Amino acid sequence: MTDARDKSVSETYREIANEQAPAHLDKAVLDAAAKAARPRYSRLRSWTRPAAWAATIMLSVALVLELSQTPVTQAPGIEALAPEMDADLLQRAEDMARVREGQNEQPAQPVPQPKERVASPDASFAISTKSSLHSDVAPCDARATAEPESWLACIVELEDAGLTDLAREQRALLAETFPDFNPR
């Protein structure tokens, strides 16, 4: 016996060693092996990731193209609002003139005091705002009509702005309100 192997022991062992692995173990191992060998992703799932990438790239390109072709637009600035302000200013001036004319038809009534005219803060604000935008059109608000000099200055500005009719009416009102004042 060169390798410590005893033939009789080995033969006797072979006679007793006849057990076989139980069938349920065979099934469990083979099922696990088959499951592990299956591809991790099905055919459908194998397409999911490339499709998602393609969709992402297409959307990105479309977005970039859309942005590059859209003209740059700015929000309407204060200049865009100026025509509306002009119209508003003119409307207010005409309304004021109409009121003055109505007052002229009733000479017994006192000349409206500047204090009363200040009661319209919105109008004052609009006119003063317009004044800052178009310095060539002078308002004739309550503050301007409080003194004959300031009123005249306002009339001159109206004339310079081309509002001659309105300026003429304002001159008439100035003459009536301050008869001692000589506008020259």
Add this chain to the structure above:
Amino acid sequence: MDHSPDDSALMLRYRDGDVAAFETLYRRHNDALYRYLLRLCQHRDAAEDVFQEAWGKIVKARGSYRPTAKFSTFLYRVAHNCFIDYVRRNKRHSMTVDVEPDSQADPGDLPETETERSLARRRLEAALHTLPDEQRDAFLLREEAGLNLDQIASITGCNRETAKSRLRYAVNKLRAAIDEPVRTS
């Protein structure tokens, strides 16, 4: 001439998805590995658990498998390590020996019709249970896996001389048990 593919080729085919190759490989080794673990664990349930765990590791390792060594060496190394893990998890392993009831019977109690050969088998079975784990391991690796001393040493983590010594002690004890004269009352 045997044209059946060797174990390593089957494992490589399984690595590439051939489940049938794994089944062929499994059928070659399942019974021997089961017997190895059954006598190593000395407990049927434990042997089944370790058996399943070992094959599970083989399956899991298919992707990294390289045929650098004999497949049976790889298989029994995995099984041996699973058994060591089992022993560590179950400190009471040596106290829960599950053996056939009559395998440790006193030869003196056997019926007279029992032949000498049958008696020898019973004595061998009983002696196997009494061997130290290392000696039993070496003997079973030799008998069930057909491994040589170098392969046994590699699997059990010892040098060749230690493996040889363990195997010699095991065989001597088993032979002594077989040759023991029948006690007469």
